[in-house]
Amino acid sequence: MAHNTPLRALPLQQRRNVQRSVLTERQLKEHGVPAGLIADRSRNGGPWQQLLPKVYLLHPGPPTNEQRLQAALLYAGHSSSRVPAQRPAMVTGLAALALHRLSSVPPVGELEVIDVLVPHQRRLRDAGQVRILRSQTLPNPDEIMGLACAPIPRALADAAAVLDDIDLVRDLLVEAVRSGRCVPSAVLRELDAAGLLARPTIAEAMDAAVAAGRAVAEDHVYELVRAGxxxxxxxxxxxxxxxxxxxxxxxxxxxxxxxxxxxxxxxxxxxxxxxxxxxxxxxxxxxxxxxxxxxxxxxxxxxxxxxxxxxxxxxxxxxxxxxxxxxxxxxx
The missing domain is CATH 3.40.960.10 (VSR Endonuclease)
Incomplete structure (x- = not known):
């Protein structure tokens, strides 16, 4: 393959645009790109960039937020074995809540860390902006913009586990419940499973979310009586x-x-x-x-x-x- 072989000549057209532009080393090799060409094109000043270990952006310039998240998932889903992971990696924590469009969360581009949830047996280190969270129990992911994303209750628990800003934790819990995006019991189950309710500050924040959930439920009862x-x-x-x-x-x-x-x-x-x-x-x-x-x-x-x-x-x-x-x- 010539040094200047254009990417469009590779059989990648079936992928979504973001997936065509962010690929792992293995995916590139499966499409006929040799290791030497990958290394050559991703050198400083080259047309490609290495975003994370063995994950490449196939154009110059900064990645979009979606490409950053796709790269994080590809990195976390990478394995030296050809046997796929039993459960998929998924974005969680603040990045997942940003995907779910909670207004209390900064945009993905402003986040210093992208948390990715993986099965506990995965041997994987943090890299770049990606922080790996391991768990023996993974939820079924939601799909947002083609990206595997933890459901809101699990993303809230994973965010609460690492955040020092208790005011932000409270705002996140209350917004998620008050907006009707999830119910208090689902968040309680996740916080309890993570052992977070033993922290007085988390329990107090959850109390505020329960109160917000009760107000939402009362509105539903009023509507139930009226509509019925x-x-x-x-x-x-x-x-x-x-x-x-x-x-x-x-x-x-x-x-x-x-x-x-x-x-x-x-x-x-x-x-x-x-x-x-x-x-x-x-x-x-x-x-x-x-x-x-x-x-x-x-x-x-x-x-x-x-x-x-x-x-x-x-x-x-x-x-x-x-x-x-x-x-x-x-x-x-």
Whole structure:
């Protein structure tokens, strides 16, 4: 092959443009480019650039943000063996959150580090701006602009694990939940799996995200009642026995039908004792003849019509139940 063989002569046209311009040494060799020509063209002042070990940009000038991310994935996915990795490498942390378009994250071009998540058995070092994060459990990646990207909950956990700026961590968690991009329980699972909830600052940041998630879920319940043409309940009330004994705080209460509804949002630290207390409280309310409904933010977001049907059914069949005990509802 001549020194000046143009790249377009190689059989690369089937690839996306960004993938044609960022290739590994192995990919180049598979397309007939010998090692000597790769080294020659990627010397200083040459038409190609080596962005990372064995990863090349096939034009002069700075790489685009997408090319930087593609190079990071190619580097992390590279193996000296011809056996492919069991699970793909994926962008995570702040870079992934930038791909997911969270406004609290600086643009990719302003990030000093691109975090890439790989299987724990991969033997790979950090290189350039790429920081390798290993894990025994990798999520199924999302695809954004053709790039493998960690889902938002996992990207949040990976970012929180390495960030020193707790205000940024809080902003990221709250924005992700408030925007409806993910629900608090999914973030809690990832933070807990990473052991991050043991850090008081992370737990406090998650508390703020849970509060934001509850506000979003409450909006969904209001819309559920309106769109489902359900009778208006008493909103956000505390229930008491006539003698003043506190029973429960509920998000919605239909006194004529004896139906209560609560949004099931778990805060950090919700443990076995809390489960027992919640079960005891529910049994007590049901023992008084009340119908107790629980809805999660996930179900409110993903299946609002089904949740409206559940509430409608509970209200409709209330006449078939024995009358509930007298309960006093007061604003909370």
């Amino acid at each position: 043409r359900l009778p208006d309940p008493l909103w956000n009330v505390s229930l008491y026995r006539p003698d003043g004994t506190f029973l429960a705080a509920v998000d919605a209460y239909w006194p004529d039908q004896g139906v209560t509804l609560e949004i099931d949002v778990r805060a950090p630290g919700f443990g076995d004792e809390d489960w027992h207390e919640e079960s005891r409280r529910r049994e007590h309310l049901e023992g008084l003849g009340l119908c107790v409904l629980y809805v999660t933010p996930e179900k409110l977001r993903d299946a609002p019509e089904l949740q409206a049907a559940v509430v409608h059914t509970a209200l409709r069949i209330s006449a078939d139940r024995p009358p509930a005990a007298l309960v006093v509802a007061l604003p909370r």
